[in-house]
Amino acid sequence: MVQYDTHEHDVLVIGAGGAGLRAAIEASAQGAKVGLVCKSLLGKAHTVMAEGGVAAALANVDDRDNWKVHFADTMRGGQYVNNWRMAELHAKEAPDRVRELEAWGAVFDRTKDGRILQRNFGGHRYPRLAHVGDRTGLEMIRTLQDYGIHKGIDVFMEFTIIGLIKDGARVAGAFAYDRERGLFHLFTARAVVIATGGIGRAYKITSNSWEYTGDGQAMAYDAGADLMDMEFVQFHPTGMVWPLSVAGILVTEGVRGEGGILKNKDGHRFMFDDIPENYRQQTADNEEEGWRYCQGDKNARRPPELLTRDHVARCIVREIKEGRGSPHGGVFLDIAWIKKKIPNAEEHIKRKLPSMYHQFLKLADIDITKVPMEVGPTTHYMMGGIRVDGDSQMSTVPGLFAAGESAAGLHGANRLGGNSLSDLLVFGKRAGEYAAKFAKENGPVAVDQRQIEELGRRALAPFEENSGNHESPYQIQKELQTRMQELVGIVRREDEMNQALELIGELKERAKHVRVEGNRMYNAGWHLSIDLHNLLTVSEAITRAALVRKESRGAHFRDDYPNKDNTLGGFNVVLRKSTEGMKVSMEPLREMPAELKQIIEEQQK
């Protein structure tokens, strides 16, 4: 018999990043009794790391902006496989959600007339990102945290959910261990919101922390929910490449928004060489125009460094592959050059990009106000995830909701920078609201003891493993990360992905024999051994989805199918658990209403 404590709530929120906190605050405001569980301490979730800003068409800096432009930008960035309803709601509601943060104490940078300042970012037509220097995520999570702690939410820090519990078709709660003592806990709830973030730890070079092991996606999948768009993994064009120990750490797009330019080893500004047709009209013709854009000239068009992330990442890969990279296998990102253009450039850079300045000085001995940085692509963001209803954020399992990076839909094939923080707020709120509503409208749940026994047994197995071929969870994680990076990375091919599938199958077998040492108290090796199941599940989902999308679209690039395919562009790839394993299906996009189509057409100009 597995021993555990029981905690009862109306709504259980898993994850305390921006999405989870916003969901918990909303559910609580609707009168639900809310439990909030997170793997780390409060305020340490990934959201804290976001740098550049939160996208919302406030039109404080450029009054031509409005929700329609934001909607069209998001759809174009996502290559039109987005859930258009989510893109619409997101564009309409983001301004209110950002203003609400200010009412809760957030302190954004200001315009001259005292309103929230907005900056340029890739793929956004107008300056749209509300920000605080380059630490916007910290401001956001701290605001939500400091507001949320006064709202009667039960917070369980350093608790890890290892699986969902179901009552028939419906979700009934979740099973967890606490890190401190390693004891089990049952959380029963009438509705559950998953807000567990991404999957970056399935790759070797990533901007993501240890938390991003795809737990939410995997537990939802195991509970029968659909996953969608898992082939769309965003590789951010600019991660640190040197020193090796910090490879992958993000260099915010804000550097380019402030005028930073990309150059190869010959000092050539290569981004001007390849501008995609559908962005040509919005892109600067020459360097001078690009600079004027960064300076806020409304008649100028954006420099090519601010094209969408998928495109910039591929251009960088091309330069490196063709031998024009920087000494440590990246390219140069130069912000220091702006001293030719403005007085006091050094002070300006330090004020606008303080944490980048600090990060390079401390970790790489590089003063970015004086010399260029070396950068290269890093695994950054999962566009896909749990398939949800656009309005309510409910998954295909009744009572199970998802929001934030763990959910799919808003970003389609490629996310625009800044659209994640706004996603967390808009859909965190919606998920919380609809989860509370669901809890109110549906009766209590019954818990099936067998499911608990099964989860508990699986979690403890690594302590009992004593077969001759046991191994360390660290070894398996390392192999998976290295191979996923090589085989299912930025540039993909059928044969390589088939190899990846084979490897994943093999690692799944080997993962059954991981052994951990020590006891259950705060045991890192044990925690990782439990995460392996999730890492392997999402890796398989990414690979299977990428195999069937035989075209290149957004972040998904196939060497063997380098072009877009209009037929495939009409489908999402959906993954579902079945008795024969992971089932892949292509599901047609829902038809977009005429008004939205018209907006897209108008904005094409």
Next chain:
Amino acid sequence: MSSTATFKIWRGDANGGEFRDYQARVDEGMVVLDAVHQIQAEQAPDMAVRWNCKAGKCGSCSSEINGMPKLMCMTRLSDLPLDQPVTVEPMHTFPIIKDLVTDVAWNYRAKKMIKPFSPRPPDAPDGTWRVAQADIERIQEFRKCIECFLCQNVCHVLREHHLEDKFIGPRLLTFTAALEMHPVDIEDRLYDLRKLDGIGYCNITKCCTKVCPEEIHITDNAIIPLKERVVDRFFDPVTRLMRAITGDGKK
């Protein structure tokens, strides 16, 4: 070019523990957290350590390295004398959970006692405020705090005297300063600062400021101005008299 170095890492739990020696490979650019991870993956799989961002942004990896309170992810090995063992131990002020992980829950409980942000009515019909950049710059400094609790760890009022039930410590004084100096906030926390938060216990040693990885001027910019406000309110007879006459109790 790779060499090795010795790391003396504290291993144990609330019942006690000891330093254990580990050898780690050292490559260019490595930080202490990399060495700890390497040791964890290859030699001590059950070792407990907190981290998240590995870029000095989340404040999880606080510890004492060669006796100095630091973030493990921002302490480069090239800045340490590697001919001697590098000691890595948990923060001393907080109760040990295991190895490098301490129980910092008190900080969260104490924060909850501080009166939350409370804005004046919006300035504009759309529910927003007009605030000049110049008026928020000083609180933006405080809001850079990553809650690493290193300042709490070194403050002697907490570290030596353990007055946790009487004194909220430099982090939370900085937090309070950010609220008190917020141009839109109308709450009054001066009474609490004096009576509940124990601002008087701080004797301006500035140890907190020295360790802050965000380089926040905790003592000069946050604590001293708050102390002045408290003094003005409660001890300055002229101000007190004026207030009695004008009825103005706010900042």
